[in-house]
Amino acid sequence: MTIRNDLNEKAREIRRVSLEAIHAARSGHPGGSLSIADMLAVLYFDTMNVDPSAPDGLDRDRFVLSKGHACPALYAALALRGYFPVEEAKTLRRIDSIMEGHPDYRIPGVDAPSGSLGMGLSQALGMALGAKHLGKSFRTHVIVGDGDLQEGNTWEAIMCAGFKGMDNLVVIYDGNKLQGDAPVETQLSLGDVAAKVSNFGWHTIAIDGHDTSAIKAALDEGKTVKGKPTFIVADTVKGKGVSFMEGVLYWHGSVTMKDQELADALKELESA
Amino acid sequence: MSELGYFEKGKEVSVREAFGRILVHEAGARNDWVLLDADVAGGTGAKPLVGAHPDRVMQFGIAEQNMMAAAAGVADTGLIPVVSTFAAFGCMRAHEQFRTAIAYAGRNVKLCCSHNGLDVGPDGATAQMLEDFATMRAIPDVTVISPADANEFMHAFRAILDHKGPVYMRIGRSPTPVVYGADHDFKIGKAHRLREGTDVTVVATGVMVARALEAAKTLEGEGVSVRVVNLATIKPIDVDEMVAAATETGGVVTAEDHNIMAGMGSAVAECLAEHAPARMKFVGVKDRFGKSGEHNELPAMFEIDAAAIVKACRALVK
Numbered sequence: 001m002t003i004r005n006d007l008n009e010k011a012r013e014i015r016r017v018s019l020e021a022i023h024a025a026r027s028g029h030p031g032g033s034l035s036i037a038d039m040l041a042v043l044y045f046d047t048m049n050v051d052p053s054a055p056d057g058l059d060r061d062r063f064v065l066s067k068g069h070a071c072p073a074l075y076a077a078l079a080l081r082g083y084f085p086v087e088e089a090k091t092l093r094r095i096d097s098i099m100e101g102h103p104d105y106r107i108p109g110v111d112a113p114s115g116s117l118g119m120g121l122s123q124a125l126g127m128a129l130g131a132k133h134l135g136k137s138f139r140t141h142v143i144v145g146d147g148d149l150q151e152g153n154t155w156e157a158i159m160c161a162g163f164k165g166m167d168n169l170v171v172i173y174d175g176n177k178l179q180g181d182a183p184v185e186t187q188l189s190l191g192d193v194a195a196k197v198s199n200f201g202w203h204t205i206a207i208d209g210h211d212t213s214a215i216k217a218a219l220d221e222g223k224t225v226k227g228k229p230t231f232i233v234a235d236t237v238k239g240k241g242v243s244f245m246e247g248v249l250y251w252h253g254s255v256t257m258k259d260q261e262l263a264d265a266l267k268e269l270e271s272a
Numbered sequence: 273m274s275e276l277g278y279f280e281k282g283k284e285v286s287v288r289e290a291f292g293r294i295l296v297h298e299a300g301a302r303n304d305w306v307l308l309d310a311d312v313a314g315g316t317g318a319k320p321l322v323g324a325h326p327d328r329v330m331q332f333g334i335a336e337q338n339m340m341a342a343a344a345g346v347a348d349t350g351l352i353p354v355v356s357t358f359a360a361f362g363c364m365r366a367h368e369q370f371r372t373a374i375a376y377a378g379r380n381v382k383l384c385c386s387h388n389g390l391d392v393g394p395d396g397a398t399a400q401m402l403e404d405f406a407t408m409r410a411i412p413d414v415t416v417i418s419p420a421d422a423n424e425f426m427h428a429f430r431a432i433l434d435h436k437g438p439v440y441m442r443i444g445r446s447p448t449p450v451v452y453g454a455d456h457d458f459k460i461g462k463a464h465r466l467r468e469g470t471d472v473t474v475v476a477t478g479v480m481v482a483r484a485l486e487a488a489k490t491l492e493g494e495g496v497s498v499r500v501v502n503l504a505t506i507k508p509i510d511v512d513e514m515v516a517a518a519t520e521t522g523g524v525v526t527a528e529d530h531n532i533m534a535g536m537g538s539a540v541a542e543c544l545a546e547h548a549p550a551r552m553k554f555v556g557v558k559d560r561f562g563k564s565g566e567h568n569e570l571p572a573m574f575e576i577d578a579a580a581i582v583k584a585c586r587a588l589v590k
Contacts, residue, residue, distance in 0.1 A: 058350050105377035111348065113377045116368060119341045123373055126345020126353075129330055133306060134349060153369070156338035 007212040010080065011041035015241050015269055017076035017089055022253075023262040025093040028101070029253030030245060031238040033073035035176040035209070036065075036143055039234065040077040042215040043141055052082035055108040061138050062127050064112040066120020066154075067145030067174065068102040069253065074110070075099055083109035118151025120144060121171060125161050128169040128229075139223070141170045146177065146184045149193060161229045162201030169229040170222045171202075174209060176238035178249050194233045202231040209234025242268055278454040279422045287444030288317025288386050290422035294429045295321040295354075299328050305352035305382075305433060308343050310336050316356045316386040316443060340366035343381045344373035352380055352433060356443075359385035359401035363440065367407050375411045375438045382432050383408075386443040389529030390557065390574055391479050393446055393567035400562035406534035408440040409507045415460060416507040417441040418528075418536070420481035421451045424504060427458035435460055442478060446567035449482040451502075463510035469499030471589045473517035473524050474581055477503045477536045480527035480555070483571070487581035496589055506536050514543045518550035523588035525553045527581050529571075532556035553584035 014037040022028035044050070048061040065074045072092055079089035084107075091097035098107055102115025112123045124142040131138055148154050161169055173193060177184050184190060194204045203225045207214040215234070222230035238252065239245030242265040257265075276297045279285045295307060295318055308330045313319045322329050330346070332339035336357055343353040355362065362370070362385040374381045385404065392400040409416045415437065419425040425443065432439045451466070458464075466481070467488055476484035481502045488498035499521050501513060517524050524544065526537030537554040544550045557574050571577035 062348070064345075105379075112344065113372055116372050118337075119369055119373050122338045122341030122369070123345040123348075125338070126342030127348050128345070129342065130346045130349025130351050133330075133346075133351065136349070140345075153337040153341065156335035157342070160332060160335065160338055160342075 005212070007041045007045060007216070010045045011038045011212060012269055012272070013080055014040055014073055014076045016266060017079065017086055018072040019257070019262060019265050021072045021075065021090045021092040023257040024090050026256045027093060027254045028072050029069040030255065030257065031178065031251040031253060032067060032070040032145060032174070032176060034240045034242060034245065035236040035238050036070050036073050036174050037241070038210045038212050039143060039172050039174070039215055040073055042212050042219060044077045044081045046216055047219045048141065049138070050081070052109065055083060059136060059138055062111045062124065062140040064114065064120045064124040064140070064142045065103055066114055066142055066148045067117065068114030070145070071103045074103060075107070078109040081109070117145070117147045118153035120148065121154050121157040124169060125157050125166065128161070128166045131168055139168050139170065141172070143172050143174055145174050146190060147179050149173070149190050150188050158197055158200050158202070165201070165227045166229045167226050170219065170232065171230070172232045172234050174234055174236050176236045178238045178247070178252055180252055182249070194231070197231045201228060203228040204231045204233060206233045207235070209236035210240055241272065276426065278426065279450045281450050281453050283450050284447035285422040285450055286317070286447050287419065287422050287425045290425045291317035291384065291443045292320035294426040296324045298430070298433065299325040302433070305354055306330055306346065308332060308339050308346070308353050308355045310334055310339050310357045310361065312357055315358060316384070318356050336361040336366040337369050340369035341373045344377060344379050347379040347381050352382065354382045354384060356384045358387035358399060359404045359442070360387065360399060363401060363404040363407045371411050375414050378413060378437060380436055381438050383440045384443050385440070386445050388442050389479065390562050390570040390576065391444050391446050391529055391567050392562070393570065394564050396564035397561040402531045402557050402562060404440070404442065405506055405528070405530050405536055405539070409539060410534070413437060414507065415439045415505065417460065417505050418478040419504050420478060420502050421448055423450055423452040423454065424456060424458060427456050428504065431458055431460050444479055448479050451482055451485065458504070461505045461508050461510060463513035464502045464504065465499065465513070466502055467498065467500040469497040469521060471497045471522050472585045473499040473501060473521045474527055474585065475501045475503050475514070475517060475524055475540055476527040477506060479529050480576065483578040484527050484581055486578040487585065490578065490582050491585055496585065498585060503536060503540070506539055509539050509543050511543055511547060514540055515548040518544050518548035523551035523553070525555060525581060525584040525588060527555040527576070529576055530556055531559055533559050551588055553588055555580050555584050
């Protein structure tokens, strides 16, 4: 039983809007959107210093969604935070909308384009390097997925950020264990991610990725770490919050969600 | 701030020497840009900056994909990243990072790559990027520039720092005749007519510009009047100047140190096919890989020397 606090309510709303958007679009990735809802709730409603009325402000904290296919959840979080109307988030993937199927930099609040896995952490590293160069105190956050950690580009960034001691950079790894075609363990196991990242000079923290208090505590801890970037290994469930989607590969996407499926999902979210 | 020293006309200077010189100069002139390097500053010519202004260099080691995507993030902070590596790595290995993280987002990144064309010389085929015009001009919203000499490079470098948006620019490696002086009025998107002529036009870029001028001189002796146009900005292409070449002279020869497929000649052909169909000949590397050899030996072997331009012109004026 999830405790009904404000951040959990925000996560519930992010899940609801994500599913409504994917249903309306008749395509999209629900599983990986649901697995990051709690992290986004904490980032956008607690941790990050952002101003929806000035989405490009140079001193803002930044967020990069490296696993871009989970953008329905990002758009939901941005809409709920006030960057644009919630109804606009539900125009996902439409020809007359800017809510691209994968994050587009033109969308207010989207800090980086993504959709090709493996490029998000490097972009965030660049933001962090820019901050250090300019003497600015903003922090940069990234959510990476299992697939991101199969891309070599991500490991180049991990090596570089660890070496450079980027203590203004935080990764949350959404370890939801399922990828496009099969479980991560059978496609290409990542092994002990925390041990590997730690070896590259990162401060690592392992948490339950659906416990908003734990996410908040880990992000707060990251702020106190000096001389090292922080890597939060979040143990998550793909499709979290909707029982018939949880741990079911089919709901990775891209899927067409039937009206009844949406109704069942929303009912379950509401009663949780 | 010291005066920027231009190179003497007629001398042979490698463009990468100009890269180092302009970097040091502009580091003193403005603080809104940083250089991103992947352990090849010695090769690209950026080394003097590393010595003079180490605080202006972000070092990534040999990891170009990370460097390229990181450049997108650096640009997000308001700084102008000047990304520099060899063209094979910048324009091909990290091509998708450039496309998706930089160009798609319209980020203000300047990619300056050395080691393109047969101009690379002894390092051979793997380092001789003969496809960079093709890969870079195929990406929307990217400006593609190939300066003719060391001085034009320095003018162009200043122009791209002032230009908002993603740019790819070539840096030559080997000594190349200096064609332009300090007074050169370089403008992005503007082709420059170096020599008037009426029988045929040679549209040349990069190291081929000096060879085109040499070819024009040879042909003058045969009574053939050759116009020479330096197409330093390959994209966006100067449509008016291309149309003028097609309509005012008897044909157009393109000359580039690049594969003839999808390169500068193709860009000119695309333009003319639509606006002013012309008789054309393409001087470039004929869809094959390069090889080791001196930069001044390879052009004859691959038929991208002045003699090859002369031959192509003769074929058109016949």
